[in-house]
Amino acid sequence: MKHALIIGGGSEKSQVIIDCLVDSDFQVINIGSSQHPYANNIKIEWSKLDIPTVHKLCKFEQKFDFVFFNQNSSSLSATDYDPNLPTLKTWRLIKDWTHSQWISCQFPFLLIHKLSNNLSKTSKIGWMLSSYIDYQNKDIEKFPDYSANKYQNYLQMLAFGQHYQTFGILPDFNRRNTQEILKNIIKSIIDKKNLDKTLYKF
Numbered sequence: 001m002k003h004a005l006i007i008g009g010g011s012e013k014s015q016v017i018i019d020c021l022v023d024s025d026f027q028v029i030n031i032g033s034s035q036h037p038y039a040n041n042i043k044i045e046w047s048k049l050d051i052p053t054v055h056k057l058c059k060f061e062q063k064f065d066f067v068f069f070n071q072n073s074s075s076l077s078a079t080d081y082d083p084n085l086p087t088l089k090t091w092r093l094i095k096d097w098t099h100s101q102w103i104s105c106q107f108p109f110l111l112i113h114k115l116s117n118n119l120s121k122t123s124k125i126g127w128m129l130s131s132y133i134d135y136q137n138k139d140i141e142k143f144p145d146y147s148a149n150k151y152q153n154y155l156q157m158l159a160f161g162q163h164y165q166t167f168g169i170l171p172d173f174n175r176r177n178t179q180e181i182l183k184n185i186i187k188s189i190i191d192k193k194n195l196d197k198t199l200y201k202f
Helices: 015-023 051-057 087-114 144-160 178-191
Strands: 002-007 026-032 040-043 066-069 124-128 165-170 198-201
Touching: 002 015, 002 087, 015 026, 015 178, 051 087, 087 144, 124 144, 124 178, 144 165, 165 178, 178 198
Parallel strands: 002 026, 002 066, 026 040, 066 124, 124 165, 165 198
Antiparallel strands: none
């Protein structure tokens, strides 16, 4: 039996990922606020997720063949850089910003280290990225922390790629047939024997 761990796999756009894994005979654990009908769901509240909770929840016996991070968190917008922003709102934004970075970047870092005994050199680990990892992309400054978080995820993919088979997916959900395209990408990743910091764009 093959095993997969998906973070944030219960949302409407990402359910096809778990569908593909189940169709390929994976036993899937999904961690997130939304559930998938064919996964073993560990339901969490993102606002309450912290380091002790991760260590408490993520005690697994099985070896994972496939891990995918699909969670998102963002707290800043371009208007938050107005120098006339009230002090209390600035403090709140910094608190929310810190939590967003924890959910988006530090949590994957922690979890992969926590799973070191559950992973092997052949384990496939991926991130849902964004076209905003390109600094030349139009309007990235309108989503400053989201863009930064996704770029950090890209760097995580490269860094962990020294030890595991890593990949990233850069989606365009404004295209037609995106679910079918994503389904075919996941199938390709499952079937591919060797991944080397591979990027998939659509």
